[in-house]
Amino acid sequence: MPRSPRTAPTSSVPRAGQSQLKYSTRISALVPIWFLTLQLLALVLFALGFLLSRPVLPDIAVKSTTYSDPDVVLPRGFNRVVVILIDALRHDFITSSDNNNGAYYLNALTTPSLLSVAEPEHAAVFKFIADPPTTTLQRLKALTTGSLPTFIDAGSNFNGAEVTEDSWIQQVHSSRGHGRIAFAGDDTWLSLFPSLSQGTYEGMNLTFPYESFNVWDLHTVDAGVTSHLWPLLQRRDDWDILIAHYLGVDHAGHRFGPNTPQMKEKLLEMEAVLKSVVNAIKDDDETLLVVLGDHGMDEKGDHGGDSKGEVEAGLFLYSSRPFLAPADQAETVNQIDLVPTLSFLLDLPVPFNNLGSPIASAMLGTDYDFQKLASASRIVAEQIHQYRSHHPSFEGMAELTEVYGAASEAWNMSKDYESISKLYLAYQEQNLKSCREMWARFDVPSMVAGTVIFVATLGTLLVFYFTFDGEVECPSDHLNFLAPKVGYGGLVGLVTGAGLGFLQSRLLIVSVFGVGMGSIIGFCQGMRRLPRIKSAVSKWTVLALLSIVLHGILFASNSYVVWEARSLSFLLVSFGFIFLAASFRLPDAKTRATAVLHAIMFIIQSRLAEYPRICREEQLPFCTSNFYASTASSVSSLPAILVLFGTAFAFPAIIRSFLRTSASYEGSAPLWIGIGLRAVLVLVALYWTLDYVEANPNAQTYVEVLKIYKYIVSRVLFGVTVIGAPLAWFRGFPLCLRVEMTNNQQKIKQAVQNGDVDTASKTAPVSVEVIGFGNTYGSLYLLLFVSIFAAVALCMKPVGGIAMAVMVYQVMTLLELGDALELFTTSPILTPTVIGLMATQYYFATGHQATLASIQWDVAFLFTESIRPPLTHIALILNTLGPFILAGLAVPLTVFYKLSPSPRDLRASEVIMGRVVRAATGAMIYAGGLILLNCIMTFVLRRHLMVWKIFAPRFMLAGASVIAIDGAIVASTFLASKAIEGVFEVFG
Template identity: 80%
Template sequence: MSPSSDSRLRKFQLRRATRISLLVPVWFLTLHLLALLLFGLGFLLSRPVLPDIATKSASYSGADVVLPRAFKRAVVVLIDALRYDFITGSGDWDGTYYSDALTTPLMLSVSHPENAAVFKFIADPPTTTLQRLKALTTGSLPTFVDAGSNFNGAEVTEDSWIGQLLSSRGKNRVAFAGDDTWLSLFPVLAHGTYEGKNLTFPYESFNVWDLYTVDSGVTSHLWPLLERKDDWDVLIAHYLGVDHAGHRFGPDTPQMKEKLLEMDTMLKTLVDAIRDDDETLLVVLGDHGMDEKGDHGGDSKGEVEAGFFWYSSRPFLAPVDKAETINQIDLVPTLSLLLDIPVPFNNLGSPIVSAMLGPERNFQTLASAFRIVSEQIYGYRSHHPSFDGTSEVTELYSAASEAWNTSRDYVRISELYLEFQKQNLKTCREMWAKFDVPSMIAGIVLFLASVVSLIVFYAAFDGSIECASDYLDLLAANAGCGALIGLAAGTGLGYLRSRLFTATIFGLAMGSILGFAKALHSLSSVNVKSPVSKWTGLALLSIVLHGILFASNSYVVWEARSLSFLLVSFGFILLVASFRLADTKLRATAVFHSIVFILQSRIAEYPRVCREEQLPFCTSNFYASTASSVSSLPALVVLFGTALAFPAIIKSFLRTSASYEGSAPLWVGTGLRVALVLVALYWTLDYVEADPKSQANVEQIKMYKYVVSRLLFGVTVVGAPLAWFRGVPLCLRVEVTNNQEKIKQAVQDGDVDTASKTSPVSVEIIGFGNTYGSLYMLLFLSIFAAVALCLKPVGGIAMAGMVYQILTLLEVGDALELFASSPIVIPTIIALMGTQYYFATGHQATLASIQWDVAFLFTQSIRPPLTHIALIFNTFGPFILAGLAVPLTVFYKLSPSPRDFRASEATMARVVQAGTGAMIYAGGLTLINCITTIVLRRHLMVWKIFAPRFMLAGATVLVIDVAVVAGTFFAGTAIGAVYDVFG
């Protein structure tokens, strides 16, 4: 075989080894995904929906039935995120700006108590718009998992007052203007016309940086629609400016006051427009409130306490206390009765007492309304299989019905029916917290099996090429065969036990794991070494110590501080080990970087966004203020400083191995610095845009922002990686020295041996000792720049600190020779750092901490995939970088072995082995989280604390696994590029 043919064969074999190596992390990723799916299906249950449609039963008529006079039409104004104190101007939220802005509702309720009233309107969490709209139209309760559909709204298939209105009128007579979420829930509204005239005017809803477009559009259509009042039965106007002002600036800001004053002006005009129309009912409500920072999604007081106000020129209310509280779902039966349509079949709300009593305080009307709604709820219970075993609630209904038939004490009858409705609602809230325990256990067993398999793989796969070539081939073949057998067995068992989906998934995954065990047994040449060296044991202990935090709601709330303690403790262990090094220079290097690691672990604890449960013992410092989502000016100054200093730090690390050569100065010294300066420039423009003084030039500023963000995204995510893959020169410099003079001098001196041994030309490769590490570092830094762009300024600074801390850890690991003695420990600690920096970038294990405004980093509207990439990089950036940093634990200060094909394959095998460290951390942590979650599933804080933390753990394991897969692929490319040069 010719040398060229042999070289091509070796390259082909190396590429094949890379592809086979990718099968390992992909397989474990699949196992984690299936385990997470099983556990999630058992824990995050969705509410069953009945398709039945309500009709008017006999309870709507009869000699004893007296119902309130119906309205001919209704105007429903939904002011998104209208918090209760926004319309009362008092209470615990003592705002400076908003307390006297939206005053019309309270003034009317005081001056005309029979025509108008203000209520505290309690929302059921999750307090996201889509879930609230479902509840406000169907009267049903959401479940926690429903929050995930807020950006993927599905059509409402259950009965609703909108559906009842359309069917009872025989045509679409619902006019609409505002948030287009309504159209995803009720697509029929998109075709709203009457006699050829358009009745529907939707606007895109999620651009939280836009305070004006939607509101101006809604108002511009509202007045013409009011003039065409004979064309519609219900007019819905959904305003978004208050919600967007909260997300962008916070509730207690001049921008919020401006929006509330605008809403007050609109309501005054609206009330004047219907003042002489006693057939029109005006309903003004908030779908949810907002917390002290202007966000929502959770269940804090500010988020669940929305405002509600209604008005009619016709007296229709019994005077009520302005502090009266009602549930949001109570609007559904009340509005249905006031519009003379059937109460939706799935409704769980109760009629609002003051509207049913009326100004005459007629308790017969109230009792009639309660009877109709109770009969509807009883019918729903009768059709729902989940209500078996709740006979005590049914007995309440029987007692109330008997009182209706035998008594004329309408006050007592009303009390009995109301008690039935309250107990039913309580039962439903408890019932939809039931869990599918077998699915949860199946998920835990699968997680356990996958983590054990990871540990065994790490122990057996010693990184030698003999192990790689045999082990990976057999793993792929046996795991595949086992999966097919398990799939067949699981499907058959699931069919017999009526758990087809759970058994099929479980059988598929466990079959592949058993196939893996068979492959391990077949390799008699593989000697499984003990995975518990002192450093490996420390890595596994860190996973356990982190995981047991999930057994306490207090530790989950303060998780960031606990992680800081764990990392600092690990840093002190490194420091002690560093002092034991014999080499003076090596000891000084290791001690210095150990101290830096400890300090950086403490510094990373500083930036924070406090969650509700941490108050008042925590102060947020991530934004300009605790009630704002805008970054502070000092943070921008530090961000510019970071942009200038960080490349110099990277340069110093590369110079320790003489690797700041070749393409490194251009890539790091120029490219990275320019990219980070552009990141700082983007957030400076964002800061200027948020300044009220810049509103005149806001459109021009937005244009500059999008130019900067798109340019930087194109360079960091597309341009730089593409250049890297197409063959960026290595970070090397070749020095050629002519030794002719040296040889001549040796001959003249009579030193024949020196002359004969000296080559006429000597070649020295500068940077050879870190060939792999420096090459991979270029791609890693490009992705870091892209992540930094998607983070708020303080988050970008924190991520630069994370990269610095990773490099210090690599230096210590190199000095202590940890990469060889325990390949798992450094990847595990880096993954642990990923969780710490998740908190340092302004996130918490809560829905409210998701920085949704970053979705519009590149565009003014939602544009996949840019919107999704921005959110993913923003939320999971630390985990992405942690997974991608894994190959550096193998590559750092690693030189190639020229013409040694086996060494290149062995390097790839070591990358795969190191990847198991991060995957063991992510999988083990999620396993412990699942165990604590199933044990604490009846805990008072399960939905507020433990469920969000489980969702974060599930997302973490998938993101880290995917990043490890990507890092393994990139590492294979780097190994191939180096082999092309030195092979």
């Protein structure tokens, strides 16, 4: 049996009314906002220095005098080029195999391989190596400009900006005058090259874009591209370049995985397309066919990282005119090498920012003429040398200049074109290597400034936490005099930072640094007036701070980052055993038995949270994914959906059992939880059932009907969980109370008859009992919390929804332990810290990893068939950051749980708000400590071999999680203030 409900502190100090409480609580809610602002400033500073970007030169290349040199001989060009880009076309998708080993994707798309063997001078297949990040937008930039991406470019994959640097698209427009480019497919091209939208010829439209982001749609884009491809091929005199970008293979990979019947179906469809295109240009010597993949895919069908499957795309060149030196199908070329190659084959200047080398097979030709290869290599080397001379970052690199000089001298002194081409190619390879190293140069001052801000912010958080006594104080009184000091310190910091920034030409970084430091100094000056906490720091507080350090030092090792979920499981299980040991020391037998039971359940829940997983590449073969129906698919399994239905019925019953321990399953609770929550979760399970049926190949004839029902269900759920339930909570403040009135007239009469005058005088005629009074705050806030949980569960895959239910169950278990062990008062930081650890653990349990490829982009189409802000963004945010959001929103429960109000005591309500703010500060200490340790480890390991594969994605996750947790804490503090105001309005 749990302890008796806690009662809010009482005070005899009279205060004003409801308006005074609103002012006090709203002012108190500003504390987390200010700390969030400081952490955002620090995060921006560090990210500016760590997530590298590449400077772009706006110069446009023109043909130099070298082109007219009599010794320069270039391969014969083509009048037209057909570029068929099959998104995510992995290299092994276009190679044939004698034994397909049961792989659906093998020997389905065979035209490239067969033609390269049968007609090696007309056709060739290459292994087309992409530079990570392997996201479509970055690959298109590289394939058109010849430049290298940097890691920060991955963030713009779904927010493409216009390409302002030179490209072969730009060269076609400027060098060929009319620049006729026909296009059909992925509308990302129009984001990068808006000029394509003006593609017309003699009044006829040449541009047919399709929305690209809906990975659940395998056929619409491909069918549209094909419908426009054939008419355009018949009008070959109307265009110079025809670009057809197919998306079905990529979407089939994301949706079902590469080794599935759906993938084979798409590859067979592409096989039919390629055969038809080859036949259409069979007798056209002036048309070149280029078939390529912008990237590959991993074994689950995703991409974005640098695994072998993701970077090894396929490239196929074909023309009815012999133009190639025969090449091995396993020969590798960089994707950026296509840019100078296409430029020569189209008789265009090589784009100014190009870093690629011409593909030797296409330059040598059928007669293996090394003079052509040497000539092309010389022109590319001169273009690269000119680019380097315009780029200030290349100053002082004498070694490369010597290599270029040696190649140029060999050209002037010798006719050994094979050796000359090797010298020029060596220069280009060394330049490419130096560029990759150069664009891995970090902005150390910015990283240091961000880290210092994080240190100062964390220090201020600790000072606030340990000097503010939330048991007797209200933060609004202190903020009234702290605000001027903070503002003054911020102003001084701004002026100082701006001055230093002007002197050092780093205005933005130093100014932001100055503002942050100035504000912290101002706050710390005001903190001197706050009373020092009298009691010593409890052992629970030390344990909380130690757990933050233990979690943070995981970032010092790439292997610990890879296996972070297991480490967190160990930490949480350890907490469970500590709670178990402490439970045995409780004096009351019933309370001890209840606490022991909850501690054991906490251990079991922590172990269960480790079970659902998607394995990242580095964990193989020691990890087996079980999140989907198979390891090579993104389709949910039927057993998971059935368990989700079971969860829909069991989870509300679990919440009910917790509320009944405080007699709080009254008033609005049965309607809100017993009916509303259960109905929502059943509909969530129904949605994923419809999705499962839609993914079945035998249900393709019913796809459109299933989509209609899916979107009806998801939109109804969105309206209920994201809009309806929170709005109803705000408008009504549904208290979980029941009032029982007892008529004592008979009792009084009986006492009088018995001569018991004293009892009769003390007994009221009518007695009133409020059922659920002991958990008034907790039950009220819990209704809103489970409503937001329902919104998060809606945006999760079935296993993810089950995991989130377990997380809420574990939060409730922790609250019971906190109440029994008196953790809420002895160490307000402990329970928020444990909830923060749980948030990261359940991030992994919902099918995510600290990798770009694990982002579940298909959830963006939960509510709509195309990108529709804000629905698309809400779905992705709740899916990816849902555990962190719930963790931040759970913080007030560590104060409210089993807390009863003190009627007619305004001061007590203000003190409760102070407790909430202190608990929020404790949670922000966890988030701030974690991001600080992550930044320190990332800074130290910035030259580590695995920095971009492991540490950079983990830093991005840490940044996103601290924003999500702190943002949710800010929201929860405001929501807590509304709850306190609502309760005071009833009992004040």
